[in-house]
Amino acid sequence: MRKSYLLTPGPTPIPPQVSQEEAKPIIHHLTPQFQAVIKEVSEGLKYVFQTASDVYILASSGTGAMEAAVVNLLSPGDTVITVEAGKFGERWTEICQAYCVTAEVIKVEWGKAVDPKEIEKRIKNNPKIKAVFTTLCETSTGVTNDIQAIGTVVKGTGAVLVVDAISGLGAIDLKTDAWSVDVCVSGSQKGLMLPPGLSFISLSPKAWELVELARSPRYYFDMRAAKKALEKTDTPYTPAISLIIALAESLKMMKQDGLENVFARHRKMADATRCAMKDLGLELFAPTAASDVVTAVKVPAGIDGEKLVKTMRDTYRVTIAGGQAELKGKVFRFAHMGYIEEFDIIVGISCLEKVLKQMGYKFELGAGVKAAEEVFFK
Amino acid sequence: MRKSYLLTPGPTPIPPQVSQEEAKPIIHHLTPQFQAVIKEVSEGLKYVFQTASDVYILASSGTGAMEAAVVNLLSPGDTVITVEAGKFGERWTEICQAYCVTAEVIKVEWGKAVDPKEIEKRIKNNPKIKAVFTTLCETSTGVTNDIQAIGTVVKGTGAVLVVDAISGLGAIDLKTDAWSVDVCVSGSQKGLMLPPGLSFISLSPKAWELVELARSPRYYFDMRAAKKALEKTDTPYTPAISLIIALAESLKMMKQDGLENVFARHRKMADATRCAMKDLGLELFAPTAASDVVTAVKVPAGIDGEKLVKTMRDTYRVTIAGGQAELKGKVFRFAHMGYIEEFDIIVGISCLEKVLKQMGYKFELGAGVKAAEEVFFK
Numbered sequence: 136m137r138k139s140y141l142l143t144p145g146p147t148p149i150p151p152q153v154s155q156e157e158a159k160p161i162i163h164h165l166t167p168q169f170q171a172v173i174k175e176v177s178e179g180l181k182y183v184f185q186t187a188s189d190v191y192i193l194a195s196s197g198t199g200a201m202e203a204a205v206v207n208l209l210s211p212g213d214t215v216i217t218v219e220a221g222k223f224g225e226r227w228t229e230i231c232q233a234y235c236v237t238a239e240v241i242k243v244e245w246g247k248a249v250d251p252k253e254i255e256k257r258i259k260n261n262p263k264i265k266a267v268f269t270t271l272c273e274t275s276t277g278v279t280n281d282i283q284a285i286g287t288v289v290k291g292t293g294a295v296l297v298v299d300a301i302s303g304l305g306a307i308d309l310k311t312d313a314w315s316v317d318v319c320v321s322g323s324q325k326g327l328m329l330p331p332g333l334s335f336i337s338l339s340p341k342a343w344e345l346v347e348l349a350r351s352p353r354y355y356f357d358m359r360a361a362k363k364a365l366e367k368t369d370t371p372y373t374p375a376i377s378l379i380i381a382l383a384e385s386l387k388m389m390k391q392d393g394l395e396n397v398f399a400r401h402r403k404m405a406d407a408t409r410c411a412m413k414d415l416g417l418e419l420f421a422p423t424a425a426s427d428v429v430t431a432v433k434v435p436a437g438i439d440g441e442k443l444v445k446t447m448r449d450t451y452r453v454t455i456a457g458g459q460a461e462l463k464g465k466v467f468r469f470a471h472m473g474y475i476e477e478f479d480i481i482v483g484i485s486c487l488e489k490v491l492k493q494m495g496y497k498f499e500l501g502a503g504v505k506a507a508e509e510v511f512f513k
Numbered sequence: 514m515r516k517s518y519l520l521t522p523g524p525t526p527i528p529p530q531v532s533q534e535e536a537k538p539i540i541h542h543l544t545p546q547f548q549a550v551i552k553e554v555s556e557g558l559k560y561v562f563q564t565a566s567d568v569y570i571l572a573s574s575g576t577g578a579m580e581a582a583v584v585n586l587l588s589p590g591d592t593v594i595t596v597e598a599g600k601f602g603e604r605w606t607e608i609c610q611a612y613c614v615t616a617e618v619i620k621v622e623w624g625k626a627v628d629p630k631e632i633e634k635r636i637k638n639n640p641k642i643k644a645v646f647t648t649l650c651e652t653s654t655g656v657t658n659d660i661q662a663i664g665t666v667v668k669g670t671g672a673v674l675v676v677d678a679i680s681g682l683g684a685i686d687l688k689t690d691a692w693s694v695d696v697c698v699s700g701s702q703k704g705l706m707l708p709p710g711l712s713f714i715s716l717s718p719k720a721w722e723l724v725e726l727a728r729s730p731r732y733y734f735d736m737r738a739a740k741k742a743l744e745k746t747d748t749p750y751t752p753a754i755s756l757i758i759a760l761a762e763s764l765k766m767m768k769q770d771g772l773e774n775v776f777a778r779h780r781k782m783a784d785a786t787r788c789a790m791k792d793l794g795l796e797l798f799a800p801t802a803a804s805d806v807v808t809a810v811k812v813p814a815g816i817d818g819e820k821l822v823k824t825m826r827d828t829y830r831v832t833i834a835g836g837q838a839e840l841k842g843k844v845f846r847f848a849h850m851g852y853i854e855e856f857d858i859i860v861g862i863s864c865l866e867k868v869l870k871q872m873g874y875k876f877e878l879g880a881g882v883k884a885a886e887e888v889f890f891k
Contacts, residue, residue: 139538146539146754157755158536160517161524161708163832194710195733196572196750202733233732324751330539332572332710332753352730354611355573355580372574373702375710375753376524377535454541 139452142483144274144302144429146324146331147473149381150388153328157381164376170368172383177365179386180335183304183327183394184319186311190337191361192382194375197301197322200334202230203356204297204318208266208342210350211235215266216257216294218249220280221273222459223299231268234351239264245461246431248280248424255288265345266295272303275459277431277468278421279307286315295342301325301334305389306401306428306472317342323378326397326428328385328473333378401427404471404480407510411484411503412469415491420466428472431458433465438494440464446490453486477511517830520861522652522680522807524702524709525851527759528766531706535759542754548746550761555743557764558713561682561705561772562697564689568715569739570760572753575679575700578712580608581734582675582696586644586720588728589613593644594635594672596627598658599651600837601677609646612729617642623839624809626658626802633666643723644673650681653837655809655846656799657685664693673720679703679712683767684779684850685805695720701756704775704806706763706851710756779805782849782858785888789862789881790847793869798844806850809836811843816872818842824868831864855889 141148149157162168180190193199205227209215213236217227220243231238239257243249249269258264267289272279282298289296295317300309304319305326311319317339324331338346338358346358354360360371389397405427412419412432420431434440441464444457456468469487471480484503492500519526527535540546558568571577583605587593591614595605598621609616617635621627627647636642645667650657660676667674673695678687682697683704689697695717702709716724716736724736732738738749767775783805790797790810798809812818819842822835834846847865849858862881870878 139540141539141541143541145751146541149539149755154536154538158532160532161519161527161702162517163519163521163524163834164709165834166826166832194572194574195577196752198750199573199577199733230732233735234730322751324539324754330753330755331542331751332756352612354608355577355734357611372576373523373700373709374574375708375756376702377527377708378710378753378756448544454544456541456543 137452140479140482141454142470142475142479143454143456144325144468144470144472147328147470148475149330150328150385150474153381153384156384157377159380161376164374169376172380173368176379176383176386179383179390183386183389184311184337185309185313186319186337188337188339189365190335191358191365192370192374192379193334193336193356194332194372195334196331197320197334198226199356200320200322200336201226201299203336203358204320205230205234205236206349206351206353206356207358208295208297208318208345208349209234209236213237213265214239214261214263215268216241216254216264218269218280219243220247220249220270220276220278221245222275223273224270227268227299245276246278246421248278251281251284251288254285258289258292258294262293264294266297268297269299271298271300271309272307272426272428274302274429275462276421277426277429278424279303279426282309282316283314290315295345303426303428305397308398311337323382326473327382329378329381332375333382400476401471403510404475404477405430407477407480407507408469408471410506410510414506415488415498415503429468429470431466431468434467435496438491438496440467443467443490443494447486451486451489453483455483480507515830518857518860519832520848520853520857521832521834522703522846522848522850523700525706525848526853527708528706528763528852531759531762534762535755537758539754542752547754550758551746553761554757554764557761557768561764561767562689562715563687563691564697564715566715566717567743568713569736569743570748570752570757571712571714571734572710572750573712574709575698575712576604577734578698578700578714579604579677581714581736582698583608583612583614584727584729584731584734585736586673586696586723586727587612587614591615591643592617592639592641593646594619594632594642596647596658597621598625598627598648598654598656599623600653601651602648605646605677623654624656624799626656629659629662629666632663636667636670636672640671642672644675646675647677649676649678649687650685650804650806652680652807653840654799655804655807656802657681657804660687660694661692668693673723681804681806683775686776689715701760704851705760707756707759710753711760778854779849781888782853782855783808785855785858785885786847786849788884788888792884793866793876793881807846807848809844809846812845813874816869816874818845821845821868821872825864829864829867831861833861858885
């Protein structure tokens with residue numbers, strides 16, 4: 136009898152009712168039955184994206200939607216700003232470079248959020264900047280960028296604001312329209328509580344103007360084809376039917392809870408996790424701008440960070456994430472995103488305490504769980 | 514109490530044991546557990562593709578793998594041959610054009626297979642041809658091209674042979690290595706008995722030489738990144754975990770049956786379907802080179818083809834496919850692919866008879882089912 140817990144920043148656990156929808160006998164996509172599903176999820180996605188624009192569903196990982204943003208907005212030789220505050224910000228730069236778009240990189244120290252003033256300055260210095268690419272939550276460092284403030288500085292300029300909200304959308308607040316986010320991309324396996332395999336992209340009217348002008352080659356990710364298809368409640372290529380049917384269920388759950396309550400739950404879980412880490416004597420990797428979807432924690436001196444994560448997973452079946460790239464072995468990342476609630480957090484902290492104690496780290500057993508309980512009790 | 518039957522050329526029905534795998538609690542992809550799945554499906558895919566080369570799994574529709582073939586083999590300004598014997602052959606031309614690759618189109622009358630000698634002649638006339646793009650089974654017309662013969666004419670030349678085997682792989686024979694197919698692309702929702710959302714691509718050593726030289730821009734579909742990742746039993750971006758876990762199950766089923774038996778089953782079902790149509794007085798759209806995965810049938814005079822398909826689906830819940838593009842309303846397509854066996858065929862024909870009779874078409878009720886039973890009885 137083995138019970139497993141998943142506390143990683145994607146994939147996140149799937150609610151059983153969502154899995155059940157995914158496993159239902161498949162239907163054909165060119166039927167009124169499936170068109171009804173497309174209509175339903177289109178409305179649901181607008182609600183979660185907080186936008187009046189259409190949200191397109193792609194059959195791809197989140198990276199596919201990121202590529203869609205680049206190739207549909209830009210032409211070879213264009214110049215953009217990319218914000219690199221972690222591994223996923225770097226991906227924007229890589230995609231731009233692959234398509235011969237010049238990226239002016241704003242390098243941010245890992246663990247910090249980007250300063251919106253830096254973006255403002257760069258746009259002022261170079262009026263040719265066509266787009267600003269940034270990240271809602273840098274999963275690799277556990278930092279949330281201030282998208283609202285970035286939106287304010289980009290809004291009045293000729294540039295469009297593109298946000299990778301793969302990690303965070305549907306878990307923390309992102310007001311696409313109100314914050315002037317022109318292009319918002321996301322993925323299925325995070326706040327939306329689905330398996331990976333779907334990605335999403337919304338485009339503002341300002342972004343659509345660029346789509347018509349962009350000369351980057353594109354076919355599978357051509358948003359003009361997606362737009363034409365959606366007008367007929369269709370997709371340009373065979374959609375990932377079972378995942379979209381599951382999406383209808385997860386969106387229904389989110390609507391029933393209400394976005395504000397979903398965000399409040401994430402805030403509280405993040406608070407509890409951070410308090411627990413503090414009372415265990417552990418240091419947060421990103422004490423300022425700490426994300427409410429994943430908490431990155433410094434591995435204490437004398438402890439093998441990779442072994443900590445492996446033992447939690449392989450011996451106790453509680454899966455958290457280790458550090459990525461330059462943070463490998465130096466941090467562990469404890470996620471509290473999606474279909475996760477307070478008692479999952481308690482389990483995760485309890486397991487962390489158990490393994491830390493076994494590995495010889497000094498602290499009072501129960502201190503982390505107590506701190507979390509106190510937050511949840513309020 | 515409503516029972517549904519799906520006899521379309523993709524998606525095809527999902528075996529319940531495959532759906533159950535898909536619905537299991539999700540696991541993280543960067544774990545030994547999921548690496549074991551990648552290893553298992555890699556072996557299984559080689560078996561089904563009949564190749565010793567690695568087969569890469571992409572999170573996309575089949576069209577994504579088609580795009581991967583084009584952008585990884587070619588550079589802007591290159592010249593290739595595309596075989597257009599239906600809607601899906603045309604897609605090769607469209608993708609090439611999107612990436613500034615010149616396509617010498619071989620137009621084949623819809624309902625006919627391409628003549629391999631025509632390909633041979635074209636390559637001889639233009640030694641700059643870098644690749645030949647063709648289709649195993651043209652789902653839109655119900656025709657199978659003779660890939661073995663095409664392989665023989667392309668083999669000795671400087672060009673690579675690329676086959677869209679999205680429709681047909683794992684249902685009819687395609688010996689990737691033995692027939693000198695350099696690049697074989699496929700999708701999950703046909704012979705592999707899965708929901709749509711995964712695509713596959715195999716590359717021969719001859720194809721890999723082009724990959725290193727190709728200058729088409731690419732990122733999400735960059736096979737160099739996929740290769741690097743697979744060497745570490747990984748994927749470059751988050752894989753469609755639940756679909757890949759389901760794939761392990763469907764590949765296991767195919768291995769247990771044995772490919773030869775799978776092909777024989779499809780052959781017999783196709784035979785039965787064709788005999789039934791004949792005895793119903795209906796005419797096949799593609800009497801020569803008729804595919805064993807889908808049978809295209811001319812709508813008889815005086816019958817509304819679109820209404821026929823709609824009535825079968827909406828009144829009796831037996832879903833077959835109508836005609837696409839120029840064949841809209843002129844043919845219906847009765848698929849016998851994937852998780853389908855003789856009694857599904859009987860149901861489909863029985864329903865077809867019922868609706869044809871209701872619509873005033875003259876024939877002896879039961880004649881189609883009788884013809885099919887006779888084939889299955891042998």
